[in-house]
Amino acid sequence: MIDALTLDQMRIFVAAVDQGSFSAAARKLGRVQSAVSQSIAALEANLGLALFDRSAKTPRLTRAGEALIKDARRVLQRADELKARAASIASDVEPELSFAVDPIFPHGPLIASLTALSAAFPKLPVTIFTENLGGSEQRLRDGVAQFAIAPMPLDSPRDLAADFLSAFDVAPVVSAEHPLAREPSPVSRATLEPYVQLVLTDRTPLTQNFSGGIVGHHIWRFADLSTRLEFLLAGFGWCNMPLHLVREHIAAGRLKTLELAERDPFQFRVHVMRMRGTEIGRAGRWLIDDLRRLIAACPEAYRAEPQPPS
Structure with a gap:
């Protein structure tokens, strides 16, 4: 019974x-x-x-x-x-929200938007994949992420649809105790080359041959940003870092920004990517709109300080 x-x-x-x-x-x-x-x-x-x-x-x-x-x-x-x-x-809310995000994307607005999302959609399960370089694109192609928040691939694959989200300034930095920190500015490429450069490597085949920004003859590769930052602070070498991730360390004197002779202002331009023929559900659109709002509210947090004219 x-x-x-x-x-x-x-x-x-x-x-x-x-x-x-x-x-x-x-x-x-x-x-x-x-x-x-x-x-x-x-x-x-x-x-x-x-x-x-x-x-x-x-x-x-x-x-x-x-x-x-x-x-x-x-x-x-x-x-x-x-x-x-x-x-x-x-009501057009996806059964589950799953997305991939590159670790360069600032955690502050992401956490704030996800907190607001959980209040707006309290029963919605959320899965987040944090992946470097080609990892976010790979999650998208594997079908486990509905969209990805990451820099657009260099070859701009035609099967990906992308909408620009924001840009984040990047700067070359080094530990204040590193010999490069004592070099007179501007630092030439010849001066940089003998020192270890800390670079990110990809665990997917999508960007394994990417060599953008690499100028050093001695390369140490890292699979994640947080580990590379620890080695950067410990003085193992120099690297290009998103400013919002190292601004506090620069202000505290632990890191120093290098002024390079070959100055080429660099930004991570982050897009919201999805596979063509798919649409982002209502909760995903809500999250993306909220992220845009939060980033637009304090652009100075992700930009370099204005440089004096040379």
């Missing part, structure tokens, strides 16, 4: 426990007391267990009732989540 269980019976069971009596549960649910009593009796019959001890004036939970009330609450919670998910899907 287990199949005869209904959500209504479990809601009445939980209401009777929470309200302390069958009569109070009936008032809470807007029903007559006899209907509440009959529903609980039917639930007990279906389960083959007595949930309440009725020997006293006010029914009390039996040991079986105490054990099953937790399960009943979980079942009702999952049922409510199912209904909320179905309502979201019916």
